[in-house]
Amino acid sequence: MSDKRTDFLWIVQMIMIKHQDAIVGWPGIAGDAVAASHRIPNDLTARDAALAFCSVFVEGFAGEARAEVPSWMSALSDPPRSVYEDRGLRSV
Secondary structure, eight states: OOHHHHHHHHHHHHHHHHTGGGOSOHHHHHHHHHHHHTSOOTTSOHHHHHHHHHHHHSTTTTSSSOOOOOGGGTTOOOOOGGGSOOOOOOOO
16 A cells, blocks of 8 residues: 555544534545545645544534535546456455
8 A cells, every 4th residue: 555545534533523523424435434544635644634534424523514526536436456456355
């Protein structure tokens, strides 16, 4: 995993833990964070991307109004299986 993705996911996780009472649908948001981590624009730092993500998904994080969804976070879906390394797991 790239350092930028790792940093993004770590920051998002810490914010989600801190604001856990303001999160509805924790598993869905966690999955969206993984999907978003594959789409962070080159011109954003992991920190800026994590703050943008949490501004959209964590209620009250960006103040009273919910932040607009940036284009790189629209229509998030799981990354294709091909982006993951083969870890040598076999079905039994």
